Amino acid sequence: MDIRALAPEDLVAAYDLRIRAFGPVDQAQWLRQFRPAVRRGQVLGIYDGDRLVGSGRYHRFEQWWHGRPVPMGGVASVYVAPEERGRGIGRRFARGLLDFMDGLPLTALYPATAPVYRSAGYEHAGAQHFVTVPAEALRTLATGPVKVRRAGRDDVPEIVGVLRRLHAEARDNGPIDRGEDWFLDLLDGDDVFAYLAEDGFLAYGWSADGRDLIVHRCVAGSPETARALWALVGSGSSVARSVHACVAPDDPLFWLLRDRSHEEIKRVSWMLRVLDAPAAVAARGFPDGLSAEIPLAVTDEQRPGNAGAWRLTVGGGHGALTRAEAEPGAVHLSARGLAALYAGVPMIRLRRSGLAEGDASTDALLDAAFGGTPYMLDYF
Numbered sequence: 001m002d003i004r005a006l007a008p009e010d011l012v013a014a015y016d017l018r019i020r021a022f023g024p025v026d027q028a029q030w031l032r033q034f035r036p037a038v039r040r041g042q043v044l045g046i047y048d049g050d051r052l053v054g055s056g057r058y059h060r061f062e063q064w065w066h067g068r069p070v071p072m073g074g075v076a077s078v079y080v081a082p083e084e085r086g087r088g089i090g091r092r093f094a095r096g097l098l099d100f101m102d103g104l105p106l107t108a109l110y111p112a113t114a115p116v117y118r119s120a121g122y123e124h125a126g127a128q129h130f131v132t133v134p135a136e137a138l139r140t141l142a143t144g145p146v147k148v149r150r151a152g153r154d155d156v157p158e159i160v161g162v163l164r165r166l167h168a169e170a171r172d173n174g175p176i177d178r179g180e181d182w183f184l185d186l187l188d189g190d191d192v193f194a195y196l197a198e199d200g201f202l203a204y205g206w207s208a209d210g211r212d213l214i215v216h217r218c219v220a221g222s223p224e225t226a227r228a229l230w231a232l233v234g235s236g237s238s239v240a241r242s243v244h245a246c247v248a249p250d251d252p253l254f255w256l257l258r259d260r261s262h263e264e265i266k267r268v269s270w271m272l273r274v275l276d277a278p279a280a281v282a283a284r285g286f287p288d289g290l291s292a293e294i295p296l297a298v299t300d301e302q303r304p305g306n307a308g309a310w311r312l313t314v315g316g317g318h319g320a321l322t323r324a325e326a327e328p329g330a331v332h333l334s335a336r337g338l339a340a341l342y343a344g345v346p347m348i349r350l351r352r353s354g355l356a357e358g359d360a361s362t363d364a365l366l367d368a369a370f371g372g373t374p375y376m377l378d379y380f
Contacts, residue, residue, distance in 0.1 A: 001089065003096035006045040006055055008038055013052040014045070017079040034077075044100055046080070046093050054080040054089050058101055059380055061178060063108065065342075066285030066372065067171035069164075073101035073275070074176065074380045075109035094120040095302055098275060105280035106342075107273045110379060117271055121302050121335030123355070125272035125343035126174045126374030129249045132242050132264040135213060137257055138234025146228040151196035156183045159194075159201050166199065166221045171285060172248070173344060174374030192216065195232060200225035204233055207244070215245035217377060218253075226252045248375050270376060272339045277306040280342060281321040291315045292365040295330035297358065298338055306335065314369050331366065332358040344372035 006014060015030055037043045037057050046054035056078035062069035075097060080089050094117050101107055108125070111117050151159060160180050167175055186203060187194055194203040199221030207214055213236055220226035230253060233243055247253055254260065274280050277298065292314045300306040311324040333341060337355035341347070347363035350356035 001053075001092060002047045003044055003093060003100075004047065005041045005100075006038055006043040006052075008035075010045060010052050011035065011038060014043070014055045014079070017052065017055055017081055018077070020082055021079040041100075043077075044093075044097060046089055048084075053084045054078070054093055056093060056097060058097065058107070060104070061176040061380075063106060064167045064172045064175050064177070065283070066173060066287070067168045068283060068285040069177055070106055070280060070283040071104050072176065073104045073107040075107060076380050078112070090116045091119045094122075098273070098302055101275060103276075105274070105276045105283055107275055108270055110268065110270050114271065117273075118336060120273065121300060121339065122271040122273040123336035123339040123343075124269050125339060125345075126376060127249075127267040127269045128246050128376050128379065129251075130244065130246050130266040130268070131251075131253070132244050133253075133257065134262055135234055135237035135240040135243050137259065137262070138230045138243060139237040140258070141227045141231040141234065141256060144224045144227060146197055146224045148195050148197045148200075148202075148225075148228050148232065151187070151194040151201070153184055153187050155194075155196055156180045156187065159183055159196060162196070162199065162201055163217075163219055166219050169221060171372075172375075173372035174376050176376060176378055176380075178378065186216065195229065197225045197228065200229050202229040202232060206240075210239075211241055213240045213243045215243060215247075218245060218247070220252065223252065223256070227256060230256065246377050248377075249373050268379070272343050272374075274306060274335070274338050274342055275303060277310070277338065278321040281312065281319045284319065284342075286314045286317055286319045286369055288317045290365075290368050292362070292369060294362045294365055294369075295324060295327040296321075297326065297330040297332045298335070299332070300335040300338070302335065306338065312369075314365075319369070329359040329361065331356060331360075331362060341366065341370055343374050344370050346371070 043057040045052050059074040061072045061074050063072040192203055192205045202218045203216040218229050294312045296310045298306050309324050309326040310321050313320045333356055337350055347366050
């Protein structure tokens with residue numbers, strides 16, 4: 001088996017794998033989406049000789065961690081031919097893919113099967129949180145004197161700028177920055193209604209059956225703007241029964257609603273992997289008031305550059321991971337444990353799940369440094 005960049009002439013074969021693995025999809029649209037990624041070398045093929053038996057791709061995103069954007073490779077569209085399943089191809093591909101993302105500090109994905117990706121050092125980190133609320137519950141939110149205007153493709157640079165500012169101010173963990181092209185595609189039609197405020201953005205539309213409303217994005221930097229945007233969605237309550245939205249797990253919406261007895265919440269988990277530990281630590285944000293030096297020992301068979309003894313230094317909102325001599329008081333982490341710690345999983349949970357060992361005296365400092373509840377607002 002050989003893993004290499006997908007050859008352009010194998011795109012049709014990759015499409016065949018896609019429909020065999022996940023069902024029919026419009027071929028022309030699929031090819032339009034994948035051709036640019038093939039040209040950038042971001043679509044990989046698994047070859048048995050000259051025969052394509054699997055493929056996958058990765059996106060180049062930035063992901064917010066404590067209010068700072070960190071480059072991240074988002075793995076998606078992994079297909080294995082049905083007749084080749086059960087031969088370990090998925091595990092081999094998951095491990096081989098790491099080398100193709102060399103130079104990126106992090107990688108994340110939504111797993112079809114977690115054991116395959118755990119074998120490559122990924123671990124559960126966060127989730128998408130989908131909430132369903134009665135439309136009527138939003139209509140009654142008081143709007144106040146907030147200026148909200150319609151937004152279109154010409155407003156995309158401002159939209160992206162507002163969202164970046166809001167994620168930074170909130171010191172968010174997990175949301176991805178897809179740049180301007182994604183919003184240009186989102187607003188390239190008459191079925192998505194977008195609104196922009198000085199400190200907020202809303203994009204929503206009707207469900208396929210016309211009975212419910214789907215919120216694609218609603219982010220606000222003040223209670224007044226949050227009320228105005230959500231009330232705008234709720235203005236459709238004379239027709240819509242429910243509103244479905246992907247939100248942060250602690251979105252202000254949950255505190256604005258008068259009654260939460262009828263809400264429904266669904267989680268879709270995603271996994272994280274640290275590709276370059278020093279770069280990942282240097283790029284993310286840390287709490288401003290925290291100062292600490294903590295010895296770590298990392299085991300990582302797939303990424304030897306992450307393995308060994310380290311000293312984590314945190315101060316002034318920044319962090320650094322530098323090589324050090326092995327210390328008896330170090331916290332020992334596997335690759336999966338390092339990913340989970342980076343994502344804010346408390347040390348006591350890592351120890352009780354076998355992802356961390358060693359001296360526990362610095363656990364509170366590690367929790368303070370990395371603590372948070374990661375989430376995403378996008379599926380990829």
